Amino acid sequence: MPMPYREKKIDHMLVDRETIDAFIKRLGKEISRDYRGEELFFICVLKGSFMFAADLIREIDLPCQIDFMSVSSYAGEKTTGVVKINKDLDSSIAGKHVLIVEDIVDTGLTLNHLKSLLSTRNPASIGIVTAFDKPMRRRVDIHVDYVGMEVPNEFIVGYGLDLDGYYRNLPEVAVLSDKE
Numbered sequence: 760m761p762m763p764y765r766e767k768k769i770d771h772m773l774v775d776r777e778t779i780d781a782f783i784k785r786l787g788k789e790i791s792r793d794y795r796g797e798e799l800f801f802i803c804v805l806k807g808s809f810m811f812a813a814d815l816i817r818e819i820d821l822p823c824q825i826d827f828m829s830v831s832s833y834a835g836e837k838t839t840g841v842v843k844i845n846k847d848l849d850s851s852i853a854g855k856h857v858l859i860v861e862d863i864v865d866t867g868l869t870l871n872h873l874k875s876l877l878s879t880r881n882p883a884s885i886g887i888v889t890a891f892d893k894p895m896r897r898r899v900d901i902h903v904d905y906v907g908m909e910v911p912n913e914f915i916v917g918y919g920l921d922l923d924g925y926y927r928n929l930p931e932v933a934v935l936s937d938k939e
């Protein structure tokens with residue numbers, strides 16, 4: 760039986776605020792430089808990336824828009840990454856330079872499917888930016904254009920990342936203890 764939220768203990772802090780702030784500034788500079796002269800359309804993939812997206816777009820020195828999508832795996836389809844759209848974009852991405860904003864790339868299945876799906880809507884380009892990356896967990900070969908930092912294969916929470924919906928509000932990223 761899964762342990763209730765209050766019985767889970769934070770084992771140790773993995774990423775502090777200074778580190779997060781530093782990579783957000785770096786990513787903001789890189790993206791602003793790479794897309795100079797263009798406009799950007801950010802897609803925040805709910806829920807986990809809401810905090811990162813809010814911080815990142817404040818470091819973008821270009822005209823930009825942001826919209827939100829909510830996706831989840833179909834029941835029984837976690838191994839294929841086929842996603843169900845719970846909330847779609849409110850506007851068209853045709854002809855726009857799109858950047859999908861994720862909190863974490865794990866197996867890569869969600870993004871692989873989402874990127875294919877969005878590519879059919881004729882954007883001018885489509886890229887991916889993630890705060891955290893767990894490359895050792897990858898199951899599909901997907902190119903992630905911008906990575907805040909790589910993290911080890913541990914269960915992490917905070918800065919948008921959750922356990923059963925909790926812990927997203929931690930300003931830093933922590934590793935949860937698996938001890939009962």
Ligand code: PRP
Binds near residue numbers: 805866
């Ligand atoms: C997380 C994350 C990605 C996905 C990555 O979302 O935000 O969308 O998992 O996993 P993958 O690379 O193995 O596909 P989650 O399903 O936890 O939803 P949430 O953002 O609402 O917490």
